[in-house]
Amino acid sequence: MSTMTQISGAGTYLDAFSDLQQRTSRQPEWLRILRAEAFASFCDKGFPTIKDEAWRFTSVAPISQLAFSLPERGHAGLTKADLQQFRIAGTACSLVFINGRFTPELSDQPALAAGVEAGSLADALASDTGALELQLGLKLTLQNDAFSSLNTAFIEDGAYVRIARGTVLEAPIHLLFLSTGAEEPLMFHHRNLIVAEANTQASIVEEHISLADGVTFSNVVTELIAAENAVTSHYMIERKNKQSFHIATLRIQQERSANVSSHSFLLGGALVRNNVHPVFAGEGGECLINGLFIGDGHQHLDNYMLVEHASPRCNSHQFYNGILSDHSHGVFHGRIIVHKDAQKTDSKQTNRNLLLSDDAQIDTKPQLEIYADDVKCTHGATIGQMDDNALFYLRARGLDENSARGLLLFAFAGECTERIKPGPVRAHIEKLVRQALPEISAAHRDTAEAGVERTDTGRNWEEVG
Amino acid sequence: MAMLEIRNLHARVNKQEILKGINLDINTGEVHSLMGPNGSGKSTLAQVLARRETYEVTEGQVLFNGKDLLAMKPEEAACEGLFIAFQYPVEVPGISNSYFLRAALNAQRKYRGEEPIDAIDFIPLLKSKMKLLEMDERFQTRAINEGFSGGEKKRNEIVQMAVLNPTLAILDETDSGLDIDALKIVAQGVNAMRSPDRAIVMVTHYQRLLDYIVPDFVHVLAGGKIVKSGGAELALELEREGYGWIEPALAGAR
Numbered sequence: 150m151s152t153m154t155q156i157s158g159a160g161t162y163l164d165a166f167s168d169l170q171q172r173t174s175r176q177p178e179w180l181r182i183l184r185a186e187a188f189a190s191f192c193d194k195g196f197p198t199i200k201d202e203a204w205r206f207t208s209v210a211p212i213s214q215l216a217f218s219l220p221e222r223g224h225a226g227l228t229k230a231d232l233q234q235f236r237i238a239g240t241a242c243s244l245v246f247i248n249g250r251f252t253p254e255l256s257d258q259p260a261l262a263a264g265v266e267a268g269s270l271a272d273a274l275a276s277d278t279g280a281l282e283l284q285l286g287l288k289l290t291l292q293n294d295a296f297s298s299l300n301t302a303f304i305e306d307g308a309y310v311r312i313a314r315g316t317v318l319e320a321p322i323h324l325l326f327l328s329t330g331a332e333e334p335l336m337f338h339h340r341n342l343i344v345a346e347a348n349t350q351a352s353i354v355e356e357h358i359s360l361a362d363g364v365t366f367s368n369v370v371t372e373l374i375a376a377e378n379a380v381t382s383h384y385m386i387e388r389k390n391k392q393s394f395h396i397a398t399l400r401i402q403q404e405r406s407a408n409v410s411s412h413s414f415l416l417g418g419a420l421v422r423n424n425v426h427p428v429f430a431g432e433g434g435e436c437l438i439n440g441l442f443i444g445d446g447h448q449h450l451d452n453y454m455l456v457e458h459a460s461p462r463c464n465s466h467q468f469y470n471g472i473l474s475d476h477s478h479g480v481f482h483g484r485i486i487v488h489k490d491a492q493k494t495d496s497k498q499t500n501r502n503l504l505l506s507d508d509a510q511i512d513t514k515p516q517l518e519i520y521a522d523d524v525k526c527t528h529g530a531t532i533g534q535m536d537d538n539a540l541f542y543l544r545a546r547g548l549d550e551n552s553a554r555g556l557l558l559f560a561f562a563g564e565c566t567e568r569i570k571p572g573p574v575r576a577h578i579e580k581l582v583r584q585a586l587p588e589i590s591a592a593h594r595d596t597a598e599a600g601v602e603r604t605d606t607g608r609n610w611e612e613v614g
Numbered sequence: 615m616a617m618l619e620i621r622n623l624h625a626r627v628n629k630q631e632i633l634k635g636i637n638l639d640i641n642t643g644e645v646h647s648l649m650g651p652n653g654s655g656k657s658t659l660a661q662v663l664a665r666r667e668t669y670e671v672t673e674g675q676v677l678f679n680g681k682d683l684l685a686m687k688p689e690e691a692a693c694e695g696l697f698i699a700f701q702y703p704v705e706v707p708g709i710s711n712s713y714f715l716r717a718a719l720n721a722q723r724k725y726r727g728e729e730p731i732d733a734i735d736f737i738p739l740l741k742s743k744m745k746l747l748e749m750d751e752r753f754q755t756r757a758i759n760e761g762f763s764g765g766e767k768k769r770n771e772i773v774q775m776a777v778l779n780p781t782l783a784i785l786d787e788t789d790s791g792l793d794i795d796a797l798k799i800v801a802q803g804v805n806a807m808r809s810p811d812r813a814i815v816m817v818t819h820y821q822r823l824l825d826y827i828v829p830d831f832v833h834v835l836a837g838g839k840i841v842k843s844g845g846a847e848l849a850l851e852l853e854r855e856g857y858g859w860i861e862p863a864l865a866g867a868r
Binding site: 536538539541542543544545546547548549550552553556557559560561563564 | 664665666667687688689691692693698700703704705706707708709714715717718719721722725757758774778
């Protein structure tokens with residue numbers, strides 16, 4: 150049994166940190182220093198409040214006021230058969246992390262193609278000969294970001310994926326983060342490092358699932374380094390239980406001509422924050438930032454985009470759709486910074502929201518900071534209800550009200566799923582989205598899964614605000 | 615028993631009474647034309663029959679094949695065999711024509727206790743109907759009415775009608791805004807649907823449509839009532855004389 154740590158009060162993570170320091174005494178010295186500095190930075194800064202511009206719409210008091218423990222090790226008696234339901238067909242491998250720890254006995258790890266490494270970050274750190282020191286954490290701006298600092302302070306495990314120069318990997322890599330239930334609130338600080346070297350192609354699916362009830366705080370940081378001309382897709386699927394706090398940070402570093410797509414699907418959780426932070430460090434990069442958030446009950450789903458154009462001739466396109474019912478609260482905060490030298494930037498941001506109840510709420514905020522003079526930046530947001538005319542039209546052709554609503558919601562969500570390349574990941578996500586759509590009737594779910602022929606035309610609408 | 619029996623139908627929208635006692639019988643196999651000036655209640659009647667909730671029925675009765683139509687939801691009326699070709703077909707992004715229409719057809723088949731039709735059998739059916747309306751096959755994968763021209767939307771309504779094969783079809787100003795070529799195509803589609811098992815009601819402003827689809831009966835609506843009924847020749851009379859004679863007729867009706 151490993152260390153079980155109880156944190157004594159609000160904001161004090163010191164005991165857990167000290168225990169972890171002992172447990173990770175074999176980590177390389179540079180990492181221990183990095184972690185210590187990060188912890189100092191976290192202690193110095195503390196959790197953000199709604200006075201911080203980046204956290205205006207989201208109070209993290211529910212997190213800061215609770216004491217969380219680091220989980221015990223072990224896989225809670227799970228077997229591979231238990232996890233079969235979570236697999237995606239046709240993956241290159243499926244790495245399973247139980248309560249933050251890589252669990253090889255539950256993972257599917259067929260021999261990987263030459264040039265592909267995918268495994269545990271802890272293992273990679275143990276056998277590191279110096280490469281990781283140059284990659285891990287260097288691009289994070291810890292001084293401004295308490296959660297990334299906290300994550301860095303608690304680096305222990307997560308996924309490490311490396312696609313060696315020139316390697317094309319068609320099959321996706323599936324990272325499955327599962328949390329088991331516990332009586333006391335648990336915290337996880339998964340740290341993932343994805344290094345896509347020059348001229349590579351790969352897609353990585355990061356999926357977070359609660360296996361049971363129980364309060365958890367997962368604070369995930371994924372660093373994605375896309376080197377020159379790398380084509381990389383990242384999918385984040387969040388399916389936590391309705392008591393969970395989930396903070397996800399995706400930091401993307403794009404070198405020259407790198408083409409990255411980030412797809413986020415927020416389908417669960419109590420309080421969720423989804424940070425997507427691409428930085429164009431080289432000319433000619435392209436980034437698609439696509440997302441869908443579906444909330445009901447009292448869920449709070451916050452999407453914070455920070456797109457940094459630091460080089461000329463880069464394109465970033467953000468598309469986020471929200472579907473909110475009951476008392477749920479959604480946030481889309483899209484910050485775009487175009488630095489002085491980033492001429493010919495083409496940056497687009499669109500956020501569309503459906504509010505299905507009077508008590509559902511959305512805050513949507515563009516924030517453009519442009520220091521170059523030859524750029525194209527557009528942003529737009531819409532907030533609406535279900536279209537009664539469309540609903541009536543579908544019903545007048547014979548579809549019952551539930552099916553018609555389901556179809557309309559799925560079409561709205563489909564704007565996001567259609568941006569995923571057709572294949573097993575898209576099918577997987579479409580299935581999850583259908584299950585998450587609140588009004589969808591069981592009857593419709595059957596017909597929709599039986600055969601979906603959907604519009605294949607590109608949907609090019611633009612709202613300039 | 616007539617297929618559709620409308621008895622003393624009164625309806626209002628936003629507290630304003632628009633239908634003030636409509637009486638009309640429509641038998642299977644018949645083609646009727648409902649004409650009348652703007653605001654006479656033609657479209658309101660079509661919307662009430664389609665079970666649009668914004669229209670409140672205050673009095674009267676409508677029997678469709680002997681069943682109380684006014685107690686039905688829109689989808690139930692559709693499944694019972696009623697089809698409205700809308701004056702302003704709605705654009706529904708994100709759902710393809712073909713997916714939607716098959717879902718609708720299968721909902722109706724399920725209601726009637728029939729097996730669902732699969733995509734393999736459905737696509738040829740849809741294609742044949744699209745060909746009849748001279749619509750490009752690409753429209754089947756396009757989102758419902760999205761970005762369609764006015765004429766394409768109207769033709770798409772008739773394609774839907776042809777696929778769903780209703781027993782009672784109500785065309786609400788399907789001819790409005792169509793050029794003569796599109797009008798001929800739509801008329802051809804509607805004429806192909808004429809059958810002893812089906813009734814068709816054309817709501818229109820213009821006699822022009824009736825050159826191509828010759829009705830068995832013409833009714834003139836004014837002030838929320840049918841003020842005159844006759845054969846196809848009545849439409850020609852209206853074309854010649856306009857609606858000027860209606861005011862005295864209305865006064866007489868009061």
